[in-house]
Amino acid sequence: MAGTLQIGPVIRRLRERWRLTQQDVVEYARLERSSSYISSIETGKTSPTLAELEALAVVFRTTLFEMIREAGGGSAEGAPADDLTPQLNALFRELSPEDQELALEILRLLARRKPAGA
Numbered sequence: 001m002a003g004t005l006q007i008g009p010v011i012r013r014l015r016e017r018w019r020l021t022q023q024d025v026v027e028y029a030r031l032e033r034s035s036s037y038i039s040s041i042e043t044g045k046t047s048p049t050l051a052e053l054e055a056l057a058v059v060f061r062t063t064l065f066e067m068i069r070e071a072g073g074g075s076a077e078g079a080p081a082d083d084l085t086p087q088l089n090a091l092f093r094e095l096s097p098e099d100q101e102l103a104l105e106i107l108r109l110l111a112r113r114k115p116a117g118a
Contacts, residue, residue: 005071005091007053012042014060014067029055050099050106064106 015025015038022038031037031052040046048056050064057064092100 005068006044007047007067007071008042008044010067010071011038011048011056014056014062015042018060020059025056025059028059031055050095050102054102054106065110 011025015022020028022035022042025031025038026033026035029052037046041048053067054064057067060067092103095103
């Protein structure tokens with residue numbers, strides 16, 4: 001489906017790159033889930049919360065931003081803001097209030113880290 005993040009294949013690629021089992025990922029990320037949860041994510045049957053994605057990013061030594069960008073099928077760099085607005089709005093509306101606040105905090109952190117246009 002166009003415009004949909006496919007995070008499962010990204011999780012699987014990263015897990016295999018680090019030669020981790022699904023159980024390793026659950027334990028290292030300190031998720032209160034079973035290894036079958038990682039399998040469900042990898043196969044697209046379920047989606048992790050933003051907090052879980054953040055924990056997974058730490059395990060895989062990457063950033064949440066990089067994982068989401070890869071899941072989106074490429075780079076968001078150079079894309080006009082107007083092209084991203086509908087997709088960002090749709091994704092944001094799908095989040096729980098807690099995850100919406102986390103998403104805003106992540107965006108604030110990124111905005112402070114790198115000046116616009118730099």
